[in-house]
Amino acid sequence: xxxxxxxxxxxxxxxxxxxxxxxxxxxxxxxxxxxxxxxxxxxxxxxxxxxxxxxxxxxxxxxxxxxxxxxxxxxxxxxxxxxxxxxxxxxxxxxxxxxxxxxxxxxxxxxxxxxxxxxxxxxxxxxxxxxxxxxxxxxxxxxxxxxxxxxxxxxxxxxxxxxxxxxxxxxxxxxxxxxxxxxxxxxxxxxxxxxxxxxxxxxxxxxxxxxxxxxxxxxxxxxxxxxxxxxxxxxxxxxxxxxxxxxxxxx
Numbered sequence: 001x002x003x004x005x006x007x008x009x010x011x012x013x014x015x016x017x018x019x020x021x022x023x024x025x026x027x028x029x030x031x032x033x034x035x036x037x038x039x040x041x042x043x044x045x046x047x048x049x050x051x052x053x054x055x056x057x058x059x060x061x062x063x064x065x066x067x068x069x070x071x072x073x074x075x076x077x078x079x080x081x082x083x084x085x086x087x088x089x090x091x092x093x094x095x096x097x098x099x100x101x102x103x104x105x106x107x108x109x110x111x112x113x114x115x116x117x118x119x120x121x122x123x124x125x126x127x128x129x130x131x132x133x134x135x136x137x138x139x140x141x142x143x144x145x146x147x148x149x150x151x152x153x154x155x156x157x158x159x160x161x162x163x164x165x166x167x168x169x170x171x172x173x174x175x176x177x178x179x180x181x182x183x184x185x186x187x188x189x190x191x192x193x194x195x196x197x198x199x200x201x202x203x204x205x206x207x208x209x210x211x212x213x214x215x216x217x218x219x220x221x222x223x224x225x226x227x228x229x230x231x232x233x234x235x236x237x238x239x240x241x242x243x244x245x246x247x248x249x250x251x
Contacts, residue, residue: 014085014246017239021082024232028097029075031225032068038221039064071100078236087240094236097229104226119208126204127155133166133173144175150210151178152203159191160202172198 039062074096081089126143133140147153153176154160161172171188174180176198187193 025078032071035068090240156202
């Protein structure tokens, strides 16, 4: 059995580590709430851009929402494990933090490395969306939303619509119009006349700029959360070790 003085020296360290880890777990829980909010925001605000990039629906917002929910649960678990002072719970918490750290690091690096390929894929998807536009499907609705929101028309400019089968029957989509009241069927079927009533700037450059700016924010938040988890792993492992040694010394 260890001298009482040594155990008395260990207890303040354990108390200090517990305080830091509880504070960390609460912050970690809050990051989960942030990811949930970002996922919901992405679903509401970026759905058109994401669906266009994937030529259909996308699970990206749901992944963020699911990840956020898991982090919220494990953040609470970390607080519980710290308060209980259970070494195996703390080790489980550290393992979870390690897995999340590695997953976020791999995702962030992959996104950075393949950002140009993503841009090229999106360019192809946008051109295909223009050619297959029919005013009714989900992809066409996404295209309309982008054109109205960004005040743009076509891939490079509004004349890209002349190669679309939709143009032969109905002309340029009304989502390209500056003012709907000025856009008649006759004007929309005539490129020369339409040039005065529709947005002339192409959407592809604007869409990629919007995506890159938002992805930059999301990537920054993800990397910040990832490296913040290293601190949590260190605290959980140290606390588990100190508690285990303290229990051993008391035997």
